[in-house]
Amino acid sequence: MATLQEFKTAEKSWWCPGCGDFGVLAAMQKALVAVGAEPSTTAIVAGIGCSGKLGNYINSYNIHVTHGRTLPAALGLKLGNRDLLVLAAGGDGDAYAIGMGHFMHALRRNVNMTYIVMDNHVYGLTKGQTSPTSDSGFKTKTTPKGSIDRPVHPLMLAVSAGATFVAQGFSSWQPQLARLIQQGIEHPGFALINVISPCVTYNKVNTYDWYKKTLTNLDDDPDYDSHNRPQALARLDITDELVTGIVYQEESEPYEAQIPGFRDVPLAHQDWHVDDETWNQILASFD
Amino acid sequence: MATLQEFKTAEKSWWCPGCGDFGVLAAMQKALVAVGAEPSTTAIVAGIGCSGKLGNYINSYNIHVTHGRTLPAALGLKLGNRDLLVLAAGGDGDAYAIGMGHFMHALRRNVNMTYIVMDNHVYGLTKGQTSPTSDSGFKTKTTPKGSIDRPVHPLMLAVSAGATFVAQGFSSWQPQLARLIQQGIEHPGFALINVISPCVTYNKVNTYDWYKKTLTNLDDDPDYDSHNRPQALARLDITDELVTGIVYQEESEPYEAQIPGFRDVPLAHQDWHVDDETWNQILASFD
Amino acid sequence: MIAWKIGGEQGEGIDSTGDVLSTVASRMGYFVYGYKLFSSRIKGGHTTYKVRIANVPVHAATENTDILVALNQDTINQHARELSGGLLLADSVIKPTLPDGVKATLIGLPLTEIAKAHGSVVMRNMVSVGASAALLNLPSQPFLDYVESKFARKGDAIVQANQEALMDGYERVKREFAGASQLRLDSPVPGDRLVITGNDALALGALAGGCRLMCGYPITPATDIMEALSKWMPLVGGAVVQMEDELGSITACVGAGYAGVRAMTATSGPGFSLMQEGIGLASMAEIPVVIVDTQRSGPSTGMPTKQEQSDLMAIVNGGHGEGPRIVLAPSSPEEAFEDGWQAFNLADTLQTPVLIASDLSLALWSQTVDRAQLNGPKVTIDRGPVLSAEQLVELGQDTFYRYQITADGISARTLPGTKLGQHLATGVEHQPSGKVSEDPGNRAKMMEKRLNKLKQVHRLRDGVKWEGPSDADLVLLAIGSTVGAIREAQAILQHEGHRVAISWLRTLSPFPVEQFRERFQHCGQILIVEQNATGQVGLLMRAAGVYDDSRCHSLLKYDGVQFFPSEVVTAARPLLQTFVEVSG
Amino acid sequence: MIAWKIGGEQGEGIDSTGDVLSTVASRMGYFVYGYKLFSSRIKGGHTTYKVRIANVPVHAATENTDILVALNQDTINQHARELSGGLLLADSVIKPTLPDGVKATLIGLPLTEIAKAHGSVVMRNMVSVGASAALLNLPSQPFLDYVESKFARKGDAIVQANQEALMDGYERVKREFAGASQLRLDSPVPGDRLVITGNDALALGALAGGCRLMCGYPITPATDIMEALSKWMPLVGGAVVQMEDELGSITACVGAGYAGVRAMTATSGPGFSLMQEGIGLASMAEIPVVIVDTQRSGPSTGMPTKQEQSDLMAIVNGGHGEGPRIVLAPSSPEEAFEDGWQAFNLADTLQTPVLIASDLSLALWSQTVDRAQLNGPKVTIDRGPVLSAEQLVELGQDTFYRYQITADGISARTLPGTKLGQHLATGVEHQPSGKVSEDPGNRAKMMEKRLNKLKQVHRLRDGVKWEGPSDADLVLLAIGSTVGAIREAQAILQHEGHRVAISWLRTLSPFPVEQFRERFQHCGQILIVEQNATGQVGLLMRAAGVYDDSRCHSLLKYDGVQFFPSEVVTAARPLLQTFVEVSG
Numbered sequence A, B: 001m002a003t004l005q006e007f008k009t010a011e012k013s014w015w016c017p018g019c020g021d022f023g024v025l026a027a028m029q030k031a032l033v034a035v036g037a038e039p040s041t042t043a044i045v046a047g048i049g050c051s052g053k054l055g056n057y058i059n060s061y062n063i064h065v066t067h068g069r070t071l072p073a074a075l076g077l078k079l080g081n082r083d084l085l086v087l088a089a090g091g092d093g094d095a096y097a098i099g100m101g102h103f104m105h106a107l108r109r110n111v112n113m114t115y116i117v118m119d120n121h122v123y124g125l126t127k128g129q130t131s132p133t134s135d136s137g138f139k140t141k142t143t144p145k146g147s148i149d150r151p152v153h154p155l156m157l158a159v160s161a162g163a164t165f166v167a168q169g170f171s172s173w174q175p176q177l178a179r180l181i182q183q184g185i186e187h188p189g190f191a192l193i194n195v196i197s198p199c200v201t202y203n204k205v206n207t208y209d210w211y212k213k214t215l216t217n218l219d220d221d222p223d224y225d226s227h228n229r230p231q232a233l234a235r236l237d238i239t240d241e242l243v244t245g246i247v248y249q250e251e252s253e254p255y256e257a258q259i260p261g262f263r264d265v266p267l268a269h270q271d272w273h274v275d276d277e278t279w280n281q282i283l284a285s286f287d
Numbered sequence C, D: 001m002i003a004w005k006i007g008g009e010q011g012e013g014i015d016s017t018g019d020v021l022s023t024v025a026s027r028m029g030y031f032v033y034g035y036k037l038f039s040s041r042i043k044g045g046h047t048t049y050k051v052r053i054a055n056v057p058v059h060a061a062t063e064n065t066d067i068l069v070a071l072n073q074d075t076i077n078q079h080a081r082e083l084s085g086g087l088l089l090a091d092s093v094i095k096p097t098l099p100d101g102v103k104a105t106l107i108g109l110p111l112t113e114i115a116k117a118h119g120s121v122v123m124r125n126m127v128s129v130g131a132s133a134a135l136l137n138l139p140s141q142p143f144l145d146y147v148e149s150k151f152a153r154k155g156d157a158i159v160q161a162n163q164e165a166l167m168d169g170y171e172r173v174k175r176e177f178a179g180a181s182q183l184r185l186d187s188p189v190p191g192d193r194l195v196i197t198g199n200d201a202l203a204l205g206a207l208a209g210g211c212r213l214m215c216g217y218p219i220t221p222a223t224d225i226m227e228a229l230s231k232w233m234p235l236v237g238g239a240v241v242q243m244e245d246e247l248g249s250i251t252a253c254v255g256a257g258y259a260g261v262r263a264m265t266a267t268s269g270p271g272f273s274l275m276q277e278g279i280g281l282a283s284m285a286e287i288p289v290v291i292v293d294t295q296r297s298g299p300s301t302g303m304p305t306k307q308e309q310s311d312l313m314a315i316v317n318g319g320h321g322e323g324p325r326i327v328l329a330p331s332s333p334e335e336a337f338e339d340g341w342q343a344f345n346l347a348d349t350l351q352t353p354v355l356i357a358s359d360l361s362l363a364l365w366s367q368t369v370d371r372a373q374l375n376g377p378k379v380t381i382d383r384g385p386v387l388s389a390e391q392l393v394e395l396g397q398d399t400f401y402r403y404q405i406t407a408d409g410i411s412a413r414t415l416p417g418t419k420l421g422q423h424l425a426t427g428v429e430h431q432p433s434g435k436v437s438e439d440p441g442n443r444a445k446m447m448e449k450r451l452n453k454l455k456q457v458h459r460l461r462d463g464v465k466w467e468g469p470s471d472a473d474l475v476l477l478a479i480g481s482t483v484g485a486i487r488e489a490q491a492i493l494q495h496e497g498h499r500v501a502i503s504w505l506r507t508l509s510p511f512p513v514e515q516f517r518e519r520f521q522h523c524g525q526i527l528i529v530e531q532n533a534t535g536q537v538g539l540l541m542r543a544a545g546v547y548d549d550s551r552c553h554s555l556l557k558y559d560g561v562q563f564f565p566s567e568v569v570t571a572a573r574p575l576l577q578t579f580v581e582v583s584g
Ligand SMILES: Cc1ncc(C[n+]2csc(CCOP(=O)(O)OP(=O)(O)O)c2C)c(N)n1
Pocket: A048, A049, A050, A051, A052, A066, A067, A090, A091, A092, A093, A094, A095, A118, A120, A122, A123, A124, A125, A126, A131, D217, D218, D219, D220, D246, D270, D271, D274, D301
């Protein structure tokens, strides 16, 4: 079993000091250790953004794709080798703006993977424009008079779209976050972990302090039942999604277990030659 | 005020006899008459699919765009000329597969327009593959053993995404459908009308008869309050969205009314010359 | 050689009628080429299905028709002129009339009525087939056998009803129109053959070449590839995923390519445009992936059911920045099969996206192919340089250098799951280790490394095909399905006594410059025949520096209709005259 | 001409230091060119800002530096070699040391400490500016005036603190290092000028040209255009919408173009690839729209903060099918302004997408421009043929033929809202009325109609610029920001006694063939200088048939660093020698 150290790379991170993404990285590495993962059988798909650099700092197989396309890449990766532990990670813009369509479809498809969205309510890498999760009124260089868009509510959407595992963590609350990621990985299906990961440079509204004041922890509510969908939706509505913990989970059979004829041996390792019998069976329709 | 006849074109429709889209077209034309629209100030944006041919049969300004992109085109069209009555129309694939991202963002933006999705649970024009709203187990040429995807629930998603007007109609129930479209047009914001519009050629499961048996009409339920969001979500959940009527509506101020400095005169009609004073004010930052 | 055509409304069973005829003719030992005219709508609208039957291979569409089967007067009005003395078999229910000036023998039969008498109007196709068989002076037994095998699963009653309908049509012609048809095919040439479209052949090639994941989104005329693989993948343990769009399709394939599985997507113009960004990612991160563009009339939605070869510029260099792409161009089902598997070998060995430029006519129209040409189990699978954990241990480096600079630009990769092989694959510029780098020196080296890999392509594959004398007075040059038309044109011109060769490009990118120069050094004029408005094959030649203004001529067609050999012949003759005059 | 450079970590205020220096120098009557080196990260990572100051226009980057301001040792290590005897001003807190072999006068000042003494470390930029001004032997007053105007809104205390910090730096140098600097600029040339980047100039041009809707998605190095318009649109009643992605951006602009508003989007490579499909729609439906691609290093994510000109093929012909596109290439802020408004006139008159190929260096680096060159209120707005309801009545047709076939391919349009002007605009092939059609004859005519429109472009605009003797022995040919480097190279070569001209393309598509031929008929060798690996300008020339193998040479650079004039000079000299030898 790999140690925390083994999941680290020698590379110095490119994030600003104090960036929430450090905490996400640390929690991910802890979760990987906790589930007993190995660097060589872990594959991480990262998007484009400050957040997307995360893959550079984890010792594992990493693919850093185009902006917004982590989830289709992760789908291909997982179907290509179902033995891999597949994680996808990206920012709120990557996930909920350009990546929104894929997000909705990944939820309903339910391939076994864990999706970690590093949500700072802003576009970090492009220097501070509004993001889909930015609050209305948020002022940026593209919205000098304040944003007039109403924010995307990713947790509510995920539950509505048919998610089988939805959680939210906070970069500062390490033990819970690591636990949530671990549970997401252990969930046999698509797990969304939206992580509040403050941008100290471009978001002066949704700061660490602000979150510490506004977030409530579902773990502290003994009455909250994460298996109850209507309750989950109602709680998200009342709290404006300012919660941490597992929001919703249900029993699930992953997509890849349902594909007709799909074998247990990963596609990448199969012998790809087609035998004569199968071949003739196929050609028969062209006779 | 224009008559029904004035909203028709001489063109013979390309739909299969019995296609649900005939009913959608007829109801749209009726609704346009009912709201007192004029062909010359009505603009319709249609997608690609059997459904997308609808624009060809309405006498109005029509733009037939690329697959999945009706909503951004409609946004540009409406912002370009806010005096126009803007309708967008397309199929379930156009709207909820390739167009899913735009759909989610159009809902939260809330530009004043009406979006009519002609939902037949199948890809018609490409000859019958599964669509995002196809039932699990639906057999098509791309899913010979039955679809393993769980269907998108467009109404639930719309309400969760912050829609201000969500309704569902049935192509066969003309009076209600025309009324819903009319109400959608009158709603000052983004209105989604998902219309059940059976494909008689490629969908032998979700047929007219099947819908007549399974659909319930919210208009018949005196206790249903379309302004109650939690009730709307709950009802959609219980009924698996097999309802017609206004599912949800709320007070709304459209996007274009909130854009800073945006003028009442349509952009397309403004004098575009910049006056010296404004120009010098702008250049001052480069001095 | 006989040309048979049936016409009616879409949704009236036209397709199955043509399919039966071509399949039976093929089983009898004839070569067939079957193609349709259809619209982007489901029911209604005029459609035709033409089958050319001969005892030599047929690869092209032609203008004239020997037997026209008309289910409506519209068909007669639009197509009777093609007959020039041939036979017009029409459903007498439509009260067929011949347009003025058309010479043809009108054979009226109550096709619909006969079908109904046998149980259902859908059997009209069997009646038509039977009547056609009689007019072709073919024996009825092979048709009866076919009906038996085709409907066996549906039970004896169905078999019998269809056979009877077929024989009713057959015998009525023999009886009521005895001697009306003088048509006779030369003796068949028995062989082990199939009738197959380019799409199906390509899908077969991919499957044989190890493709185990297909991620796609429906679009005419590419959808068949996904549909065929949807049927076959369960047999080999692979998967087809219908994605939410083409952005998803290409990226899923890139993810799969990184995992080490052979993944493919297939689309047409609009979807292809959406894939440009994802293809660039594969180029940059050096991930194998195969993309098929079955071209149709563009731009934008264009004419989705019409032929064109107008995406070439987009396929070869339509992405932002400069990433290596390999572009193959099959011209027949046999070559589509070959490219189907070779694409994966090239993608794996050169670690870069491989694009296949197909076109609607190649993709959709069925033709006869020798079964031996589609030998899936015999296909070679070359996975390129992949290191195992053991090899990594032997290497003994503490970092794995995924993008090591090498002489040919190719670096060994490791597949996820391999111990010690962890690395970062990224669309951002990177060092040999995979780590992101903005260093100018590194950048230049990496650009050269990636582009250099393309030099290997021509070693692995013959990029320029040639048939005919190397010192021909005229060479007809084409790509894709148009090769069928130039081949037939060549035969006509040779028959007229001209020295004509044909040539076609099998690799569009990197352009096979050396091979091209060598092939074309001794010939005279060159007529580039292509189906687009801007002469894109010519542009590729210009970019490669092999376009010779003094010898090259261009024949373009962009009306959505595939080339007829006669059009090529007409354009070619003046060039040959010039030659004769000059040299004579 | 003096070159000043500051270096440190990203986020340390390097940018504002350079901005102050260039703005004040410009106000004093000098010409400036300011450019940076930066990475795709927000804080940390090495960054530099270089400002060239002269009393003649400056348009290019150079290698040597006269004054280097170092906030860390890393800066010294990386850049001191550029000094060759110049001045090194370093923060003494870093204990600066000169690398072996570097000749420079080291001036250590406790910049950080001084700043802190005046209230905050952020004032280090003012201290650095003051010290730099002293080393440049410039008067202090203009700097103090600038500080006053800049901080006036923040109150007197802030103004004073900054002024004091600045003067502290200034006076310490004058006092402690009197005579250390012999640098002296020639007398300024007062004028009414601005310091502006290509992005801002382009945004200004668009605004002046009537752009009232900008739909975009952030991406380096294009985002500034959206940000600038976000500030300005409220002043003119327009709107900027940050879309969910580039697919949305382009399509929203197409919708707006149909509505009759001038709409624009701006992006870079990755976003541009995503727009290919939408651009095709505009081509096909003949809808005006303007798209800016500020190119950066590709392919894929590439190096987002590095210069390149490698999207040309994608911009010119990267979409599927064949739709008309007009491609403009500005080479300076003045031309970016001009293209900003002309693009809309072209789009409206020719009813087709107009693309502007910018590049990172042009987009981001600021330079001096005469205010008179940016005269927004004087810009001509030509909306092209648009019919009013009254005109439609006069026409008296019962259908409005939106796509009427005309001699030049241009048909009048109607804007939604116009009585009697209803029609269908579609990406599907259509008849003159707009109705969908698959008729081959119609198709061919429509293709020709659309492509024909492009012939008008060269009538409306000069596509090839030229400076120098028409019979020069060597012509340096470039596009975009590279023109600055060839212009400076030309000066150097002319100074050496050579007859050198420069030329640059203002229109990339349709290629200005006639103009090109005419311009280049009398000259000798041609050196094409471009920033990519495959020689894309050369490829455009080849496609246009104007690439002459015997005269054309290529200088390519693809390491992410913009061209230096010296590199061009070095590549040019051998060509001039050849010429001398051959002719002499
Ligand atoms: C197709 C495309 N469009 C735009 C960009 C530019 N871009 C890079 S990162 C980014 C968004 C960053 O925001 P987010 O996803 O929230 O990540 P963060 O930096 O905040 O972690 C954008 C728009 C891109 N790389 N590709």
